[in-house]
Amino acid sequence: MADTTEQNTAGAPRDNRLGALWLLASAVLFTGTSILVKILGQSLHPFEISFFRAMVGLVLLMPLFYRSGGIKAGIATQVPALQFLRGVVGSVAMFCGFYAIVHLPLADAQAISFSRNLFIVPLAAMILSEVIGLRRSLAAAVGFVGVLIMLRPGSDLMFSIPALTALSHAVLVALATILVSIVSRYDRPVTLMFYTNVVGALLIAVPTIFVWQMPTGREFVLLLLMGVLAMAAHNCFIRAFAIGEASAIAPVDYSRLVLAAIAGFMLFGSVPDGYTIIGAAIIVAASLYIVRREAQLQRQASIVPQQGH
Numbered sequence: 513m514a515d516t517t518e519q520n521t522a523g524a525p526r527d528n529r530l531g532a533l534w535l536l537a538s539a540v541l542f543t544g545t546s547i548l549v550k551i552l553g554q555s556l557h558p559f560e561i562s563f564f565r566a567m568v569g570l571v572l573l574m575p576l577f578y579r580s581g582g583i584k585a586g587i588a589t590q591v592p593a594l595q596f597l598r599g600v601v602g603s604v605a606m607f608c609g610f611y612a613i614v615h616l617p618l619a620d621a622q623a624i625s626f627s628r629n630l631f632i633v634p635l636a637a638m639i640l641s642e643v644i645g646l647r648r649s650l651a652a653a654v655g656f657v658g659v660l661i662m663l664r665p666g667s668d669l670m671f672s673i674p675a676l677t678a679l680s681h682a683v684l685v686a687l688a689t690i691l692v693s694i695v696s697r698y699d700r701p702v703t704l705m706f707y708t709n710v711v712g713a714l715l716i717a718v719p720t721i722f723v724w725q726m727p728t729g730r731e732f733v734l735l736l737l738m739g740v741l742a743m744a745a746h747n748c749f750i751r752a753f754a755i756g757e758a759s760a761i762a763p764v765d766y767s768r769l770v771l772a773a774i775a776g777f778m779l780f781g782s783v784p785d786g787y788t789i790i791g792a793a794i795i796v797a798a799s800l801y802i803v804r805r806e807a808q809l810q811r812q813a814s815i816v817p818q819q820g821h
Contacts, residue, residue: 526755526756526757527755527756528756528757528760528761529756530755530756531751531752531753531754531755531756531757531760531761532752532756532760532761532764534748534749534751534752534755534756535748535749535752535753535756535761535764535765536764536767537748538745538746538747538748538749538752538765539764539765539767539768539771540771541741541742541744541745541748542742542745542749542768543768543771543772543775544741544745545738545741545742545745546613546618546621546622546772546775547618547775547779548734548737548738548741549561549610549613549614549738550613550614550618550779550780551734552731552734552735552738553610553613553614553615554614555725555731556725556727556731556735557720557723557725558607558610558611558614559607559716559719559720559723560720560723560724560725560727561610561614561735561738562603562606562607562610562712562716562720563713563716563717563720564735564736564738564739565606565610565712565738565739565742566603566606566709566710566712566713566716567709567713567739568735568736568738568739568740568742568743569705569708569709569712569739569742569743570706570709570710570713572739572740572743573702573705573706573709576702576705577702577706587703587706587707588703589698589699589703589707590698590699591694591695591698591699594691594694594695594698595695595699595703595704595707595711596707596711597691598688598691598692598695598704598707598708599707599708599710599711599712599715600711600715601684601687601688601691602684602688602708602711602712603708603711603712603715603716604684604715605681605684605685605687605688606712607716608677608678608680608681608684609621609625609678609681609685611674611677612624612625612674612675612677612678612681615673615674615677616674616675616678617776617780617782617784617788618772618773618775618776618780618782619769619772619773619776619782619784619788619792620662620678620784620788621678621772622768622769622772623662623769623772623788623791623792623795624659624662624663624675624678624679624681624682625678625681625682625685626682626766626768626769626792626795626796626799627655627656627658627659627679627682627795627799628681628682628683628685628686628689629655629686629799629802629803630652630655630656630659630682630686630795630798630799630802631682631683631686631687632686632689632690632802633648633649633651633652633802634652635686635687635690636690639690640690640693640694645805645809647801647805648802648805648806651798651801651802651805652798652802654794654797654798655794655795655797655798655799655802657794658790658791658792658793658794658795658798659679659791659795660791661787661790661791661794662787662788662791662792662795663675663679663791664787692704701750752764757807758803758806758807762799762800762803762804763800766796766800769792769796
């Protein structure tokens with residue numbers, strides 16, 4: 513078997529084994545976060561859960577500011593309007609994701625969420641003016657067929673608020689991903705995380721006032737734990753793709769679907785039906801093809817300048 517440690521075009525080492533382990537850790541932590549959100553959603557509104565998620569994130573960011581030159585240096589941004597827009601999009605996406613987790617079976621909410629990779633294709637073409645080839649366009653179209661199968665055309669689920677909210681979450685995450693690719697050209701990662709959480713806390717605080725319910729001691733502990741797990745999951749996710757090649761380690765991320773199905777069955781008694789399984793399989797296959805095709809095009813683009821040198 514070939515060694516998975518490679519050199520990328522910039523000369524930085526790539527370790528796909530370690531990247532896959534970080535991604536698996538993020539999958540476990542994201543699943544743990546989803547479980548806590550679903551448990552908390554039995555007594556607290558998703559707005560309140562989202563508010564605590566943002567506040568815990570802000571607190572956990574404080575040590576990073578000192579390592580990056582202090583709070584003033586950490587929050588300095590060259591693109592404040594874009595940071596605010598990205599914060600708004602990310603905050604609404606987070607709420608939609610939590611709402612879907614509370615009101616849908618975990619496996620369904622997770623599977624619909626993964627359609628975000630499909631929405632990135634048309635959004636990249638519209639916003640970044642990327643040229644999207646026929647193969648990726650067809651793969652995205654096939655993936656959307658999987659989404660439709662999961663939503664069960666003609667059923668009450670297709671036009672239900674939880675299902676539409678889950679789909680909105682996928683669209684907004686895709687848009688947030690595009691915005692991150694733009695903003696990261698100007699600001700540091702800690703700055704992006706700061707604005708995500710501070711805009712989220714301020715924005716979600718308003719509706720939270722109207723649904724506020726004082727958490728019990730147990731709920732407060734679970735809210736803190738949920739916030740910690742969510743931040744740890746994002747940290748592992750970022751480390752995974754910083755170390756490993758996206759095309760090689762991306763399949764590991766879909767272990768979240770299996771973990772969500774197991775957790776949903778063991779803790780909440782929900783069993784994925786045939787529509788969920790078939791639709792999720794189509795979404796995963798289409799998403800993986802898009803990731804691998806993107807990696808192939810990037811490799812070809814990096815070879816051309818070297819040949820012309």
